[in-house]
Amino acid sequence: MIFRPIHFLLSLALLLCLLVMPAVSAGAQQPATGTSSPGALTPTDWNAALSPITRQLRDPRMDDEGFAVLRADLDRLRVHATTERDQFRQVATATQSQLDALGPPPAAGQPREAAAVTESRRQLAVRLQSAQDSTKQAELALTRIVALQDEVADEARRQFTRQLLYRGASPFNPDFWRGGFDDIGATSAQVMAIPAQWWAADQGRRPGHSTLLQIVIVVAIAGALLVPTQRWLRRNYGILPENEDPSPVRRTIAAFTVLIGRTAMPLVVLWAAYGVLLGNGWLEGLVGSMVLMLMQAVSTALLAYGLAHATLAPHQPAWALIPLSEPERDKLLRRTAAVAVGMILLAVLVAPSRVPDFSFAGRNMVIAAVALFLFISNLAFSDPRVWRSLPDEWRPLRLLSGLIFGLNLVALVAMLLGYYGAAAFLSYGLLGSALSLGAYALVRIAVRDGLANLAENPDSRFRTWRQSLGLSGPMSTTSQLLLGLLADIILFLLLLAGLAVSWGVSRATLVSYMLELFYGVTIGPVTISLGNILTAVVVLVIGIGITRLLSGGLNSRLETQAGIDPGVRNSMVTGLTYVGYLLAIVAGVGVVGLDLSNLAIIAGALSVGIGFGLQNIVNNFVSGLILLIERPVKVGDWVVVGTREGYVRRINVRSTEIETFPRASVIIPNSELISQSVMNWTHRNRLGRIDIQINLSYNADLEKAREVLLKCLTEHPDILSMPAPLVVFREFEAGTLLFALRGHISDVEKRHIIESDLRFAIHKALKESGVGLPYGGPNTLHLADIERLEKALGGLRAAQDRPKSDGQA
Known part of the structure; x- marks a missing residue:
């Protein structure tokens, strides 16, 4: 079973390589813009690289696609300029270090240096000056690139505003239909002639049979990889009919499996064939643009239809991500199929607009058709009647559909007034926003449920994930909150990206913003x-x-070593952990680029405030280091700190945790362990001594009592023979004699148990030997010869009663 995930990953990697190879081969056929010898660092001619972009930006015929291309080119040049600047900076720094190693040239009157040293200094100076000049050129190019990026963004924004506010002929105007159909009719003949022209122009193409053979091979390999992968996914992560109450995360995984099963094979076949045709030079110019638009439409239609089936699960309602009733579910599936077919038909209808001679009347009609299609799509999916069967917890979705339905009417009004660009923009934004918000909500529910399952560890799959993450017990609430917060941040950023694309921000603009953030924003x-x-x-x-x-490896290794004290092991592991964390923080700060000398200056300036405000924290931290180095207490020691007694369980940076005998945790600041007296029962070793005090009667036979008590000590298995146990006569007390029993033991942690055993044995031995034990306390009166006293009192009572008897007689 362990090889199946590996087989899946290998299949996925091979499939990605299969899809990338045609594009790579296409790129390999393009002429290189420049070459350099290995190891050489040649500065770029930035004027030659940026001048064409400046000329294209001044072209009044620039459209959205042209601006996207300019953004992509500028992003690529910005990355290249940043890399080149950093490389020349490194060269300049290394060269300066070599010059500093040579030292200054000899002054006048000093002995002349060797000719080789002079020549080396001259070459290094030339190299340093060249590197510095190239660095300045790269920085100047970066400034120009940033300015051009801002200019492209401003010009694209102005063009977008013009398109959004442009008002064409209303659909109620007959000229709208007449001019649009005339333009489409005039362009149709040109569009119909494009395939023949494309077939006749075979310059630079590979032969047709060779290309067809490549397509067949690619499709066969894709099928051989995808079919077993889809079966494996369906068997392990697909819908299980016997499970009638799946969790949200399980339903989401099954939905993705269904989506892959329905769309992966046709999409891979289509785009693999497209990649082969593109790599062999069959898709160039206008034909390539039309085919790409048709491919995008077909792919979107397939994804929409597959996503509807994956989300609604018509054959297994219990696995549906959105719990609609059967009539509404079937209605939504039919509408999705209709919209998918409409996407393909719309792509065919929009194809004439790719012709350069297509006029404004025809373009207005095409934009109106796109806006109408988006309006119908929004109307089909935002119909409140479709979502009325949802339970109360899905109320936000019902409210969202009502809001989209109302805004969709605004788009219809804009379209009827002739604002086709605004109508298409609003309709597309609403549709994209609905899809983005829906995907965000569903994925967030699944992620939350997955984190809960990962924390509670309910089944074997999550148990495997937990073990791979190193989670041995229940996940803490803090960890769940942090992971949930991290997941929410990532999902929210993806939601913002989806909303931005939905409302007109191009992918190239998003990439440009991301690159700008990635390479730095100067404030x-x-x-x-x-x-x-x-x-x-x-x-x-x-x-x-x-x-x-x-640290884990060191801990495991030390655990297997005989004679290693647990406290020593803990100190070594903790010290290694602190050093590793410190090095990791220093490395992270160095990667950020912060100057450590500046940090030292700031730390010195704040030292006074730290001394007063963080005095206790610093004191405890330093005390913790002292505890780890001197080790007056170690993990596992039995210590007494004031009135608190227990075992040391953990020595942290600020405090030490002590577990008392009733299993309560006491957190003691490290400074108290350094500044106060601490009694450590197990500091050097675990040897100890027991002291048991016992009171005997004054009438007891002391020699016999001594023998009995000493025998009890020597016969106990835990009492050591060296030093020898002792029975000590301590003192005379009021009514009793005080004795002390002393014996050494090998493990002081058994002291209470041994003392209890000895008390039982002493009591039994003294009773059996007849040695008198005292009764009561020191204020108890003990009377001897109670029988004689009883006889005397009886005689006295008889003497008192005799005269009364004689008188009566």
């Missing part, structure tokens, strides 16, 4: 780089992981 003299922050987090996590791995 005054400070540059905040998301890339450096993420790298620092990764370095910190890796450092902490390596530290925990090493």
Whole structure:
């Protein structure tokens, strides 16, 4: 069973390679823009790279696709300029270090240096100057690229505003239909002639039979990889009809499995064939643009239809992510199928708009058709009657559908008034927002349920995940909250990206913003780089992981070593952990780019405040280090601190945890263990001594009592023979004689048990030997010869009663 996930991952990797190879082959056929010898660092001609972009930006015929291409080119150049600047900075730093190693040239009147040293200094100076000049050129190019990016964004925003507020002919105007149909009719002949022209223009293509053979091979390999993978997914993560109450996370996983099963094979076949055709030069120019648009429409239709079946689960209602009743579910599936077919038909209808000579009247009609299609799609999915059967916990979805339905009417009014761009923008934004919010809600429910299952460990699959994550017990509430917060942040960022794309922000713009955050945003003299922050987090996590791995390995190794004290083991492991954490933090700070000398200056400036405000914390921290180094107390020691007594369970940075005998945890600041007196029963070893006091009667036979008590000590198996046990006559007390029994034991933790055993044995031995034990306390009166006293009192009572008897007589 362990090989099946590996087989799935290998199949997925091979499939990705299969899809990427055609694009790579296509890129390999393009001429290279420049070459350099291995190890050489040649500065880029930035004027030649940026001038074409500047000319394209001034072209009044630029459209959204053109702006997207410019953004992508500028992002690529920005990455290249940043990399080149950093590389030349490194070269300049290394060269300067070599010059500093040579030292300053000899002054006038000093002996001349060797010619080789002079030549090396000259070459290094030239190299340093060249590196510094190239660094400045790269920084200047970065400034120009940023300015061009801002200019592209401003121009795209102005064009978007013009398109949004542009008002064409109303659908009620006959000229709208007449001009639109005339343009489409005039362009149809040109569109119909495109396939023949495309087939005739075979320059740069591979032969048709070779391309067809490649397509067949790619499709066959894709089928051989996908079919067993889909079966494995369906068998392990698909819908189980016998399970009538699946958890939200299980239903979500099953929905993704159904989606992959319904869409993966056709999508892979389509895009693999497209990649082969593109790589062999069959999809160029206008034909390539039309085919790409049709491929996108077919892919979107397949995904929409597969997503509807995966979400609604028509054959297994218990596995549905959205619990609709059967009539509403069937109605929504039919509408989804109709919308999917409409997407493909719309792509065919929009194809003439790709022709360069397509006029404004025809474009207005195409935009109106797109807006009408989006309006009908929104109307089909936001119909409140479809969602009225949902239970009360799905009320937000019903409210969302009503809101979209109302805003969709606004889009209809804008379309009827001739604002086709605004209508299409509003309809597309509503549809994308609904899909983004729905996906966010469903995935969030599944993630929350998955975290709960991971914490509670209800079944074997989650148990395996927990063991792989190193979770041995129930996950703490804090860990659940932190993981849930992290998941919410990631999902919320993805939701924002989906909403941004839905409301007109292009993917290229999003990528540009992400790259800008990744490479740094300058605020005054400070540059905040998301890339450096993420790298620092990764370095910190890796450092902490390596530290925990090493400390765990050291702990395991020391546990198997005989003669290693547990306290010594804990000190070594804790010290290694602290050092590893410190190194990880220093490495993370270094990756961020913070100057440690500046941090030292800031720390010095804040030292006074730290001295007063954090005095106790620093004191406890230093005390914790002293405890780890000097080890006056160790983990596992039996200590007495004031009135608190127990075992040391953990020595932390700030405090030490002591577990008392009633199993209560006492948290003691480390400074108290250093500044106060601490009695440690097991500091050097576990040897100890017991002291039992016993009172005997004054009438007891002391020699016999001594023998009995000493015999009780020597016969106990835990009393050591060396030093020898003792019976000590302590003192005379009021009414009793005080004796003390002393014996040494090998494990002081058994002191109470041994003392209890000895008391039982002493009591039994003294009773059997007839040695008198005192009764009562020191104020108790003991009377001897009670029989004689009784006789005397009886005679006295008889003498008193005799005269009364004689008188009566």
